[in-house]
Amino acid sequence: MRKVTLVLEDGTKFHGKSFGYDRPVAGEVVFNTAMMGYPESLTDPSYAGQLMTLTYPLVGNYGVPPFTVGADGLATFMESDRIYASAIIVADYSEQYSHWNGVETLAEWLKREHVPGITGIDTRELTKVLREHGVMMGKIIFDDEPDNIPEADYEGVNFVDKVSCKEIIRYNEGAGKKVVLVDCGVKNNIIRCLVNRGVEVIRVPWNYDYTSMNFDGLFLANGPGDPDMCEDAVNIVRRQMSMSAKPICGICMGNQLLAKAGGAQIYKLKYGHRSHNQPVRMVGTNSCYVTSQNHGYAVDAKTLGADWEELFVNMNDGSNEGIRHKVNPWFSSQFHPEACSGPVDTEFMFDKFVETLK
Numbered sequence: 001m002r003k004v005t006l007v008l009e010d011g012t013k014f015h016g017k018s019f020g021y022d023r024p025v026a027g028e029v030v031f032n033t034a035m036m037g038y039p040e041s042l043t044d045p046s047y048a049g050q051l052m053t054l055t056y057p058l059v060g061n062y063g064v065p066p067f068t069v070g071a072d073g074l075a076t077f078m079e080s081d082r083i084y085a086s087a088i089i090v091a092d093y094s095e096q097y098s099h100w101n102g103v104e105t106l107a108e109w110l111k112r113e114h115v116p117g118i119t120g121i122d123t124r125e126l127t128k129v130l131r132e133h134g135v136m137m138g139k140i141i142f143d144d145e146p147d148n149i150p151e152a153d154y155e156g157v158n159f160v161d162k163v164s165c166k167e168i169i170r171y172n173e174g175a176g177k178k179v180v181l182v183d184c185g186v187k188n189n190i191i192r193c194l195v196n197r198g199v200e201v202i203r204v205p206w207n208y209d210y211t212s213m214n215f216d217g218l219f220l221a222n223g224p225g226d227p228d229m230c231e232d233a234v235n236i237v238r239r240q241m242s243m244s245a246k247p248i249c250g251i252c253m254g255n256q257l258l259a260k261a262g263g264a265q266i267y268k269l270k271y272g273h274r275s276h277n278q279p280v281r282m283v284g285t286n287s288c289y290v291t292s293q294n295h296g297y298a299v300d301a302k303t304l305g306a307d308w309e310e311l312f313v314n315m316n317d318g319s320n321e322g323i324r325h326k327v328n329p330w331f332s333s334q335f336h337p338e339a340c341s342g343p344v345d346t347e348f349m350f351d352k353f354v355e356t357l358k
């Protein structure tokens, strides 16, 4: 195992060892406090451009599931067809694994996909630094190699364009109600949750103009990076809203794009929400849900247009967790009702959306 140093933008250094693919890398350093779910998180396209730190200390002990493909054409156990995070940072990598579904070690997978992984890092201390300072750019460099990689950019990069599909993909063709799914970097379980509810899914590139297509509802998916890079998608949503009151639902980046289409502004959170236990409250009720999240930006609820209202708020920091239109069936969540990984308590969001199609 080669020695590595993680160097943060402010000069803070953490020393560890490489267990993944040996390659220096730069990106935005973020932390996730979930206790499991590394196969799902690594393959979540929303982590593109980021070095993912896990605070749970033991990682790798349940191995990696196989890349089998189900009848729906999607990877059965993964959220996309490859790793999108730029690297994984852990405290204590376990080469030994045991799980009914494990077929290889995390190190084998990372090496095959050319993704760096580092261990021996005090990830809880690193997380304290990120919480104090806010997320920072960082680099993983090899101690026996000169630092020859450029700084990376995160803000101002259109990551959605890098990860979105390039042409239309259909699922469950002929099933009945048709849903256009705007692929900003969609997780497989969003598609599964729609397909399992008996609708046809027409997955389109993030900047595709679907307004003249024949469909019953619009779904805006999750995706990486700064939502302000996705003006093209926002303009198309706005045009769709001006043309008809067809149902619209959004998740995470989808919440941000819907809010922007409704006139609201987005800001960057100090260190984001990435975990399985983010508490949210449904506005106007005492119903609270434990949710799975992965985002760095948030909707500034004060800037929502008069036709919109908050649907959910985060009980830790009061930030927006969802919006809805006061008249039309247009609503979205900042959290992930599809989970994968994490609690599935909010899957009712998909039920509500499919009900509104009828």
Ligand SMILES: NC(=O)CC[C@H](N)C(=O)O
Pocket: 046, 221, 222, 223, 224, 225, 226, 227, 251, 252, 253, 254, 294, 295, 296, 297, 298
């Ligand atoms: N998971 C997502 O869709 C993330 C949305 C956006 N990239 C953010 O970080 O806020």
